[in-house]
Amino acid sequence: MPKIRVLVADDQTLVRTGFRVILETEGDIEVVAEAATGTEAIRQAQLAAPDVILMDIRMPEMDGLAATEEILRQPDPPTIVVLTTFDQNEYVYRALHAGAAGFLLKDAPSSRLIAAVRAAATGDSLIEPSITRRLVERFAAPAEPVGRPPELAALTERELDVLRLIARGRSNAEIAAELVVAETTVKTHVARILTKLGVRDRVQAVVVAYRTGFATTGSE
Structure with a gap:
């Protein structure tokens, strides 16, 4: 069975390295590329043909939301899981409308990271309950x-x-x-x-x- 191909887009080297180490301990997941900017994420999405992208929001040159919107406009795009923190409700709302398949807290346990990648690869989605609740409290009344x-x-x-x-x-x-x-x-x-x-x-x-x-x- 082919491995799930993942692109990790985050401007922090330690975060990218940490995610790579966690994901590649799983036999069914392979990190095929990394990106430190939104512009690089778009380029690597085309070159590396990942199945799933873990996309940070705050990156230089072009932020992760703009990159998400651009990538999802392409034919047969990969699935994108947005990495977020508690203070980014409006960003989450924009990512939702852009078509992101899931949201994951950057400090989520490794089991949730792995589950999010696997869910995204199968057309499912995994959304942290805390993110959903904050989103709904802010926008759904x-x-x-x-x-x-x-x-x-x-x-x-x-x-x-x-x-x-x-x-x-x-x-x-x-x-x-x-x-x-x-x-x-x-x-x-x-x-x-x-x-x-x-x-x-x-x-x-x-x-x-x-x-x-x-x-x-x-x-x-």
């Missing part, structure tokens, strides 16, 4: 929960279970393990949830869950 929100009326009970776990930042693999079902079953549920809610991706589904009061910042 959560409602007080009163029974099942009418916006979620079309969802089955199992789909509501899946949505609740998505709102907690779980990947498809983690949801499958928690609900004791196959990961393919979870993917089917997620696809149906997105269709029924009329949203583009699971991040937007999470925003709906918080905005309607179905999920709350204390629901973990």
Whole structure:
């Protein structure tokens, strides 16, 4: 089985080296390139053909968000996971609209880094619950929960279970393990949830869950 090809874009050498060491201890992941600027990230995305890019936001020449927008405009682009910190809510919101597949705190444990790369490589996404909550608190104006929100009326009970776990930042693999079902079953549920809610991706589904009061910042 081919390895997951990763590009690490961060202006700090120690961060790039640390991520490389962590990722390359896994037999299914290979760091094929590094970039210290947004401009270099765009170039390496074309030259190295990575499957996944770990993209820092604050970089010289061109920031990671501008680089993300440029890369995702290209045909058949790689999946991009944005690296962020707690004080970057507006940046996260912009990255969401640019099409980033996930968000990861720069000081997240190695297990979350590895899980985020694997999830992104399979078309899934992994979003730190703390980032999702801050994003929703800032932009979604959560409602007080009163029974099942009418916006979620079309969802089955199992789909509501899946949505609740998505709102907690779980990947498809983690949801499958928690609900004791196959990961393919979870993917089917997620696809149906997105269709029924009329949203583009699971991040937007999470925003709906918080905005309607179905999920709350204390629901973990």
